[in-house]
Amino acid sequence: MKIKHLTIAMAFAALLTLVTFADETKTDNADAEANRVVSDTSMAISSQNPYIQSIMKKTTHIKASRLKEILERGDVIYGLDIRPRSEFASKPGIDGVELNIPRNFLEVEAYEKMPEKDLTIIIISSKGIRGGLAAHTLQEMGYTNVRNLLGGLEAWNKK
Numbered sequence: 001m002k003i004k005h006l007t008i009a010m011a012f013a014a015l016l017t018l019v020t021f022a023d024e025t026k027t028d029n030a031d032a033e034a035n036r037v038v039s040d041t042s043m044a045i046s047s048q049n050p051y052i053q054s055i056m057k058k059t060t061h062i063k064a065s066r067l068k069e070i071l072e073r074g075d076v077i078y079g080l081d082i083r084p085r086s087e088f089a090s091k092p093g094i095d096g097v098e099l100n101i102p103r104n105f106l107e108v109e110a111y112e113k114m115p116e117k118d119l120t121i122i123i124i125s126s127k128g129i130r131g132g133l134a135a136h137t138l139q140e141m142g143y144t145n146v147r148n149l150l151g152g153l154e155a156w157n158k159k
Contacts, residue, residue, distance in 0.1 A: 052129065052132070055132060056132045058136060059136050059139070059148050060135065061147060062148070062150060063155070064150070064151060064155040064158070067122060067156070071096075077120045077121070077122050078099070078120060078121045079097035079122050079124055080100075080114070080122065080123050081093050081097050081099065082100075082106060082124065082125050082134045083103075083125060083153075085100060085102055088100040091153075094124060094153070099113060101113060106134055106137055106138070110141060117143050117144055118145060123146065123148045124152065124156075125149070126152045128148060128149060128151045128155065129152075130152075131148040131149055134148070
């Protein structure tokens, strides 16, 4: 009888833990989407963070002015905006860029949404830091022609 009560109590505790974890995860995800803002010092932070600095050195970047020339010329490129979905929906990006794969889903969704590994891909983020990390990730995944928009949308909007 004691074993039966103990088993029921353990099952109830496990269920309560799962429900609590699910609620916390949903809240964490919502907070991450709502609060994901890169500060004005993000470029300085990248130079102070050895890991990010090493990734940025390995990544191919493109300046906003050069991207504008390419778009005006009509070259075929694949724009990938990696900002959180809520930011992509609420803040304008680059006209014509419709593909949004948030950085935290990139490894999972890229294979489905970008099956061709030799596309010319321009990564777009808010300030270029997450974009550099995303470009590096795609290169590691086998994509051969990836560039990060240097300075992100902040640089694009100043062009």
